[in-house]
Amino acid sequence: xxxxxIRSVRYSEEEIRRILLEVSEGCSAADVCRRHGISQQxxxxxxxxxxxxxxxDRKHVRGLEEENVKLKRLLVEKELELxxxxxxxxxxxxx
Numbered sequence: 898x899x900x901x902x903i904r905s906v907r908y909s910e911e912e913i914r915r916i917l918l919e920v921s922e923g924c925s926a927a928d929v930c931r932r933h934g935i936s937q938q939x940x941x942x943x944x945x946x947x948x949x950x951x952x953x954d955r956k957h958v959r960g961l962e963e964e965n966v967k968l969k970r971l972l973v974e975k976e977l978e979l980x981x982x983x984x985x986x987x988x989x990x991x992x
């Protein structure tokens with residue numbers, strides 16, 4: 898009756914990526930599809946469209962986390978150096 902009716906989008910792109918990530922973390926595709934109420938055909942279509950990006954995103958996030966750890970370590974080292982310099986300066990002022 899309404900051939901021009903547009904089907905509503907049920908999942909956002911972020912939700913789709915999260916669903917794809919569940920399967921890549923070890924859950925079976927059938928279980929994930931059942932849990933989220935999607936067909937396996939939909940899952941495989943999503944994987945074809947978004948799957949590679951989800952993998953790249955995980956790698957990118959992992960790289961950012963590693964860089965964040967390095968930067969935090971550098972910050973702590975600089976703060977320790979600054980603390981030592983301030984302590985040395987205080988000792989010189991008292992002398």
